Amino acid sequence: GQNIDQPTEMTATEGAIVQINCTYQTSGFNGLFWYQQHAGEAPTFLSYNVLDGLEEKGRFSSFLSRSKGYSYLLLKELQMKDSASYLCAVLDSNYQLIWGAGTKLIIKP
Amino acid sequence: DTGVSQDPRHKITKRGQNVTFRCDPISEHNRLYWYRQTLGQGPEFLTYFQNEAQLEKSRLLSDRFSAERPKGSFSTLEIQRTEQGDSAMYLCASSLVLDVNTGELFFGEGSRLTVL
Numbered sequence: 001g002q003n004i005d006q007p008t009e010m011t012a013t014e015g016a017i018v019q020i021n022c023t024y025q026t027s028g029f030n031g032l033f034w035y036q037q038h039a040g041e042a043p044t045f046l047s048y049n050v051l052d053g054l055e056e057k058g059r060f061s062s063f064l065s066r067s068k069g070y071s072y073l074l075l076k077e078l079q080m081k082d083s084a085s086y087l088c089a090v091l092d093s094n095y096q097l098i099w100g101a102g103t104k105l106i107i108k109p
Numbered sequence: 110d111t112g113v114s115q116d117p118r119h120k121i122t123k124r125g126q127n128v129t130f131r132c133d134p135i136s137e138h139n140r141l142y143w144y145r146q147t148l149g150q151g152p153e154f155l156t157y158f159q160n161e162a163q164l165e166k167s168r169l170l171s172d173r174f175s176a177e178r179p180k181g182s183f184s185t186l187e188i189q190r191t192e193q194g195d196s197a198m199y200l201c202a203s204s205l206v207l208d209v210n211t212g213e214l215f216f217g218e219g220s221r222l223t224v225l
Binding site (some may be wrong): 008041045048089094100 | 213217219
């Protein structure tokens with residue numbers, strides 16, 4: 001079966017750095033995505049990785065290791081507005097997005 | 110174009126009633142997806158269209174669910190004889206097929222269904 005695992009909830013302090021991990025087992029791989037979802041709102045696209053390595057975009061970076069079936073999302077200089085759920089999703093061999101359950105990130109002052 | 114729009118944003122209905130949701134995708138996008146999301150879970154794939162063709166439908170979708178995209182533009186999702194277990198957020202997303210390898214979906218704000 002297809003499976004994406006990520007922690008249910010994480011807590012971090014404003015101004016700090018947090019790393020959200022995602023491991024996956026899917027039928028094929030055509031890229032991994034991170035989406036941000038604030039409570040009651042739709043997901044919004046954050047990043048896309050298809051090759052191994054680190055992709056940096058401002059305060060957010062995403063890393064991929066295809067051989068390990070592993071990715072992480074790194075958030076720096078945390079702000080209160082970063083409190084949200086972060087969803088990991090993999091594009092499988094049929095170009096369907098397989099979603100994780102999301103990691104709820106709580107930012108404390 | 111302001112993005113993907115969904116209507117209604119909220120719907121409360123009694124068990125056994127039919128409900129219909131509408132999605133207007135970004136105009137140049139030819140792929141349209143429907144997802145269902147419950148609290149604390151990621152989006153669950155329901156179905157998707159490329160232009161007016163429905164290319165895939167989740168096995169989780171019962172016969173009470175039907176979706177259409179008659180002219181390859183807006184889409185409707187109908188749930189017949191609603192059950193309390195249908196209570197969820199129904200998300201619509203669109204993408205441009207040329208971007209399929211990037212997989213960037215643009216989501217609407219969702220339609221929240223509550224079945225009493």
